[in-house]
Amino acid sequence: MSRRLGLGSFTVGLVAAVLAGLVRTTTPLSNTAFPDTDVLLAKGLSALAVVLVTYGIYRLVMSVFVARITDRRRAHDIRNVLRLTVGLIALVGVLGAFTDQWLGVLVSFGVIGFAITFALQQPILSLIGWVYVVIKRPYAIGDRVTIANVSGDVAEVDFLVTTLWETGGTLSTNQPTGRTVTVPNSLVLSSEVVNHGALFDRIWTEVPVQVAYETDIQFVRDLMVDTAEAELGDETRAAIQRYRHRLDESPLELDVPESPTVNVSQSESWVVLTLRVLVPPRGAQSARNRLYERIFERLADHPDRVSFPVGRNR
Incomplete structure (x- = not known):
């Protein structure tokens, strides 16, 4: 036609x-x-x-x-x-x-x-911003980005504005709100632009778990890593390989672990064990939900080795 x-x-x-x-x-x-x-x-x-x-x-x-x-x-x-x-x-x-x-x-x-x-300074700046987006590609259609504190998935890049399908916003999680936001392209030249999937198709996310000081910390660390391996193991290993390959093509020198890791920090009343894993940018919240549910299910099976603050799951 x-x-x-x-x-x-x-x-x-x-x-x-x-x-x-x-x-x-x-x-x-x-x-x-x-x-x-x-x-x-x-x-x-x-x-x-x-x-x-x-x-x-x-x-x-x-x-x-x-x-x-x-x-x-x-x-x-x-x-x-x-x-x-x-x-x-x-x-x-x-x-x-x-x-x-x-x-x-x-x-x-x-x-x-x-x-x-x-x-027409602003429209001209927006047009220049569009040229910059086309040439330098800080983001493209389908990317999840944050531009001047506005987060969303890029739906359209026109001459003057970029249209985002908003994520987060008034919600407590970084999930779609059902609203669209138009952002002037001039902001690309004057504000920071965060592309959550620019390096490759995964981002790091964290799953913190609070336990009492009486807990067997090493046991919980191993359990959290095993749970992440069971839920995301194959995907994570493949993503880490891609991540390393992309890093090899860049001037960056970063140490990338081969599997999920757990960091330990202290507070006044409990210990925080934070699981760090690679997940898809749009699936971060669902991955965290699955990991939380599975981790707490397994921790509840070992009351003799795991204690929670105030004597209950938090």
């Missing part, structure tokens, strides 16, 4: 261009009542030809080339760049058709550009 629409628009545009040429070269239609009718008609047909031809080219490129790109993120970026380029070409063409001064139109764009820069 898109290809047919493109071919049809392109063909009609060529017909309009031919008719404009015929009007310019044939007997003038002007009369005393409506002077310069032939000139206005020729300019109108020329402008229509420019619009239809550029639109037809856009549709043909989208259907023939862009539609074959399997990477949704790259296809989205190419579509936006193509829309902007074709739109500018069409605008210059229409103005040139009516003024017959193509060079003057381009020069006027430069002069007008200086004049409106101060009046």
Whole structure:
């Protein structure tokens, strides 16, 4: 459908261009009542030809080339760049058709550009931000990001704004809220951007468990690691290998453990054992829930070796 629409628009545009040429070269239609009718008609047909031809080219490129790109993120970026380029070409063409001064139109764009820069600073900065996003790729469609304290999954990256499907927000967990948030692209240039899956498809998350000082700490540590291995073992090992591979390609030198780890810290009334594991960015909360449930189930089976603060599970 898109290809047919493109071919049809392109063909009609060529017909309009031919008719404009015929009007310019044939007997003038002007009369005393409506002077310069032939000139206005020729300019109108020329402008229509420019619009239809550029639109037809856009549709043909989208259907023939862009539609074959399997990477949704790259296809989205190419579509936006193509829309902007074709739109500018069409605008210059229409103005040139009516003024017959193509060079003057381009020069006027430069002069007008200086004049409106101060009046449209934020939109211009947002457009520059969009160019930065397309070139440097701090995030792309589908990434979970935090931009200026707003978290969500990137749903759309337009010329001026980025649309996020919000996560967290008023919820106590980092899960979708069902709302969308539009963030000006200019914030990419002036605020920090956190991409929760930029390095690869996993992030570190922690599962803290509080136990009393009378607890067999080493036993609980081993139990937590075994539980994580049973729940996420194969996925975690594969993710760690990918993580190490990505680190090898970077200048970073980090020590990456081969399995989940447990860190121990003290407070006034209990000991906190924090399990650290790799999970998908969008599945962090569900993974923590599973681990909490399984860990406490297993701890409850060993009351002789595990004690909880105030004598109850917390």
